Amino acid sequence: MALELKQNLKLTQQLVMTPQLQQAIKMLQLSRIELIEMINQELENNPVLDETTQMEGAGDRDATAEIVPALSATDLEKTAWEKKALEEVEWKDYWDEDRKNAIQSFSFEDKEAPDYENLLTKTTDLTEHLMWQLQLSDATEQQRRIGGFIIGNLTDDGYLALSVEDIAAELECDVKDVQTTMELVQGFDPVGVAARDLKEALLLQAKHYGIEDPLVKEIITDHMSSLERHNYQLIAKATGRSVDDVKHAVDIITHFEPRPGRQYAASSVNYIVPDIYVYKIGDEYVITLNDDGMPNLKINPFYQDNLMKTVNDKQAKEFIQDKMKSALWLIKSIDQRKRTIYKVAESIVKFQKDFFDKGIEYLKPMVLRDVADDIEMHESTISRVTANKYMQTPHGLLELKYFFSAGLKRSDDADDIAAQSVKEKLRQLIAAEDPRKPYSDQKLVELLEKNNIKIARRTVAKYREMLGILPSSMRKRN
Numbered sequence: 364m365a366l367e368l369k370q371n372l373k374l375t376q377q378l379v380m381t382p383q384l385q386q387a388i389k390m391l392q393l394s395r396i397e398l399i400e401m402i403n404q405e406l407e408n409n410p411v412l413d414e415t416t417q418m419e420g421a422g423d424r425d426a427t428a429e430i431v432p433a434l435s436a437t438d439l440e441k442t443a444w445e446k447k448a449l450e451e452v453e454w455k456d457y458w459d460e461d462r463k464n465a466i467q468s469f470s471f472e473d474k475e476a477p478d479y480e481n482l483l484t485k486t487t488d489l490t491e492h493l494m495w496q497l498q499l500s501d502a503t504e505q506q507r508r509i510g511g512f513i514i515g516n517l518t519d520d521g522y523l524a525l526s527v528e529d530i531a532a533e534l535e536c537d538v539k540d541v542q543t544t545m546e547l548v549q550g551f552d553p554v555g556v557a558a559r560d561l562k563e564a565l566l567l568q569a570k571h572y573g574i575e576d577p578l579v580k581e582i583i584t585d586h587m588s589s590l591e592r593h594n595y596q597l598i599a600k601a602t603g604r605s606v607d608d609v610k611h612a613v614d615i616i617t618h619f620e621p622r623p624g625r626q627y628a629a630s631s632v633n634y635i636v637p638d639i640y641v642y643k644i645g646d647e648y649v650i651t652l653n654d655d656g657m658p659n660l661k662i663n664p665f666y667q668d669n670l671m672k673t674v675n676d677k678q679a680k681e682f683i684q685d686k687m688k689s690a691l692w693l694i695k696s697i698d699q700r701k702r703t704i705y706k707v708a709e710s711i712v713k714f715q716k717d718f719f720d721k722g723i724e725y726l727k728p729m730v731l732r733d734v735a736d737d738i739e740m741h742e743s744t745i746s747r748v749t750a751n752k753y754m755q756t757p758h759g760l761l762e763l764k765y766f767f768s769a770g771l772k773r774s775d776d777a778d779d780i781a782a783q784s785v786k787e788k789l790r791q792l793i794a795a796e797d798p799r800k801p802y803s804d805q806k807l808v809e810l811l812e813k814n815n816i817k818i819a820r821r822t823v824a825k826y827r828e829m830l831g832i833l834p835s836s837m838r839k840r841n
Contacts, residue, residue, distance in 0.1 A: 386692070386693075386696060387692075387695075387696040387699065387700075388747065390696050390697070390700050391700055391703065391744065391747040391748055392747040392748075392750045392751065393751070394638075394751035394752070395636055395638050395653065395657075395752075396636070397751070398657070398697075398700075399656060399657060399658070402657075402658050402660065402693075402697070403658065405689075405690075405693055406658065406660075409686050409689055409690055409693075410663065410666065410686065411662060411663050411666045411683065411686040411687050411689075411690045412660055412661075412662070412663065412690045412693070413660070413661050413662065413663040413664075414658045414659060414660060414661075415659045415660075415661050487627065488627055488628075489517065489519070489521060489553075489556075489624045489627035489628070490514055490515065490517070492552070492627055493514045493517075493548065493551055493556065494511065494514055496551045496552065497510045497511065497514065497548070497551070500547065502544070502547060505536065505540060506540070506543070506544045506547060508534070509530065509534060509536065509540060509541055509544040510544050510547065510548055512530060512533070512534060513525075513530065513544065513545060513548050513557060514548065514557075516530075517556070517557060517624065518624070519624055519628050520622040520623065520624045520625065520628075521553065521555065521556040521557070521558070521564075521622065521623035521624025521625075521627075522557075522558055522559065522560070522564070522623075522624075523545075523557050523558065523559055524559075526559070527541045527542050527545065530545075545557060549567055553620070553623045553624065553626060553627070554567060554568050554571045554572075554620070554623065555567045555568045555571075555619070555620060555623035556623045556624060558623070561587070561621060562583055562584060562587060564619075564620075564621065564623055565583045565616060565619050565621070566580065566583055566584070568619045568620065569583065569619070574615060576612060576615070578602060578604055578608060578609070578612040579612045579615055579616060581602055582598060582602075582609070582612055582613065582616065583616065585601075586598045586601060586602070589601075590613065590616070591837055592836050592837055592839055593837075593838075593839055593840040594839070595609045595610055595613065595840075635753050635760060636653065636753075637653055637753045637754060637755035637760055638652065638653055638704065638752045638753055638754070639651070639652060639653065639704065639705075639708045639752070639753070639754040639755065639763075640652075640653060640754075640755045641708070641712060641719065641754060641755065641756050641757070643719070643757060648712050648716075648719055650705060650708050650709055650712060652701055652704065652705060660690070660693065660694050660697070661694075662687065662690055662691070666683060666686075666687070703740070703744065703748055704748055704752065706738045706740075707734055707738065707745060707748045707749065707763070708754060708763075709738075710733075710734045710737045710738050711729075711734065711754075711763065711766050713737070714727065714729055714733060714734070714737075714766075715727060715729065715766055718758070718766075719756060719757060719758070722758055723758060723783060723784060723787045724784050724787055724788060725784065726766070726768075726781040726783050726784045727770075727780075727781055728768060728769060728770025728771075728779045728780070728781045728782075729766060729767050729768070729781070730767060730769070731745045731746055731749075731767060748763070749762075749763035749764050749767065750764070765783065768781045768782045768783055769781075769782060770782075771785055771816065771817070771818060780816060782826075785811070785816055785818065785826065786826050786829065786830060788811065788814060788816065789807060789811070789823065789826055789827065789830065790830055790832070792807060792810055792811075793807070793827075793832055793838075796838075798838065798839070798840040799839065799840060800839075801835040801838040801839050802835060803835045804820050804823045804824050804827065804834075804835070805820055807823050807827075808820050808823055811823070
């Protein structure tokens, strides 16, 4: 059977996303800080873009408003401003000697300044802190080698997951040398570091702080399970001491650090700045977008009024035209982003008015489609808008995604209730329980049933874990 090659022409339609449209979509899901960084980057790369103050921006807003609404994703070249600008171009010799001299007349004072690297700060992590102490100790070369291996295998909490025998086998050295070096490292700051388990970490701290009470060591060594359950009577019975003595010893133990490496954990603090403010004025809620620190952009008048009329070089002309289109599209995209965020926030406030009026218990189930249908946008757009955005409400600072959750059925025919509201109700029930007789998960199911909330026991356990609440056996206090 012979194969034959043929060429066929086929006409099809295909949706192609322009780079400008991709930029606009990407801009929707940027956080406020990321957007400011992107705008500052564009200000550096695009000479046509200029930043104005609030007062200047107010004066230029009318001119920019005539440019921005005329833009579209498919036809940037047809803006009224661009047509007018290109028609009025008078290509003169821009790079004349006078302009060169004018530009060169600007001078900058040379000042000595510290290197940029010297302005950076870096927190010391646990490994660096311990290695610094090891280098300052009177350890032998062999101990430094073993100590470096021990320090390098510590967890973020400061625990050592390897046994003495494992380390000796790995480094091909004597077990006694490993044990001696481990004791050396365990004497470093923070106290309790390089312990193999919680008991050892607590005992190291008791020794370091000179705790003489033998009951403290006995509780740590033999009664940790009872301590976790706050069963002080059982500890008192087992040790032959009074409950008051046990409580005094427990009070000492609770001041120890269960995670010795916590203070040197490599974690950074993230500061959240709200994108949206919601205020209640009278009976209405007012939505305000946070523009604080956001650069106000405009077209640089030097390029808009002078340079386009004086440049006669074809490449320079095309360069300026491309930069102007890019600048106009950026201004349009930022404006469209603000409008979209405002519409989404307005829709959320409308759907969740009971939450804003009465609190978290009245949060309604809501999905992306509800807002998408309300403001006539696609669900993917709503998803991008709600990503990394925060709203300052009368009930605290909340992520926009917080308002979207599936609903749970009630016992009666009432409307479904949001999962966040169930979690809040669960938290309130546990906060009000008798610490001597904490509610079991099954009991919580029954209490929620009385509040017309139908929920399975495993769901209660899942929500309780999400709230960081211990089981009833560990919440009990005698």
